[in-house]
Amino acid sequence: MTAVTLENDQTTPVAASESGFTAELGRRYAHLFEDFYQHPFLSGLRDGTLAPEKVQHYVGQDHQYLSAYVRCYGLGLTLAPDREWMRYFHERTGFLLDDESEAHLALCARLGVTYEDAQVERLAPSAKAYVDHMMEAGRDTLGTLLAALLPCPWTYIWAADRYAHAEPIQDDHPFAGWWRFYADDSCLQMLEEMRAKLDAVAAQAGPEERARMELAFELSVRHEIRFWQMAWSLETW
Ligand SMILES: Cc1ncc(CN)c(N)n1
Numbered sequence: 001m002t003a004v005t006l007e008n009d010q011t012t013p014v015a016a017s018e019s020g021f022t023a024e025l026g027r028r029y030a031h032l033f034e035d036f037y038q039h040p041f042l043s044g045l046r047d048g049t050l051a052p053e054k055v056q057h058y059v060g061q062d063h064q065y066l067s068a069y070v071r072c073y074g075l076g077l078t079l080a081p082d083r084e085w086m087r088y089f090h091e092r093t094g095f096l097l098d099d100e101s102e103a104h105l106a107l108c109a110r111l112g113v114t115y116e117d118a119q120v121e122r123l124a125p126s127a128k129a130y131v132d133h134m135m136e137a138g139r140d141t142l143g144t145l146l147a148a149l150l151p152c153p154w155t156y157i158w159a160a161d162r163y164a165h166a167e168p169i170q171d172d173h174p175f176a177g178w179w180r181f182y183a184d185d186s187c188l189q190m191l192e193e194m195r196a197k198l199d200a201v202a203a204q205a206g207p208e209e210r211a212r213m214e215l216a217f218e219l220s221v222r223h224e225i226r227f228w229q230m231a232w233s234l235e236t237w
Helices: 021-028 030-038 040-047 052-079 083-098 101-111 125-137 142-149 151-166 176-183 185-204 207-232
Strands: none
Touching (some): 021 030, 021 185, 030 040, 030 151, 040 207, 052 207, 101 176, 125 207, 142 151, 142 207, 151 176, 151 185, 185 207
């Protein structure tokens, strides 16, 4: 009898066949990934009903957030044990600075506003709390920092992959450009690489550091949900 391998059906962040530290985390916190996916902000991006002011609030906040995320890669450079790790943070920084704003530009085009129009000066409280959490992780070990940084790509890329499989994104979808950016194969590959790197670091870490890594990861997933809520509620100070 032939063994049947259960492939990931995209409704959970981890395939049944996967093992390793990040697979364990993905399984343990799958309920938070589900909360992320079902948040009304993301539902509105799926069905195209999201109010323009919420989208614009998100773009302004997310631009600031991604700038802080790039700075966290700078912290990664200082924690890098060798040049291979330095190259990793260097290359990923290029993507964050040069490519990810495409996702924002797609939203601005839909809103009929320029990217400049969408800019804001201050991070909203929930966005700032997320940034502070990642920065704090950067004062710990490389493993803790990476664990805090992983939910950023994982939640979005998984959600976009799930949505794209459930419902192929049509050209006339109001937010097609945003969804396609994160559903692209290059994003999936980048996510796989980051997970593999964190798995390798976790395999060398002791139990105390692994516990701190897990907490950093869990809190970042929770911050991702709060970031939706921040944009949904137009949160300001
Ligand atoms: C808050 C947040 N989290 C994740 C992503 C996707 N890199 C993002 N652009 N913004």
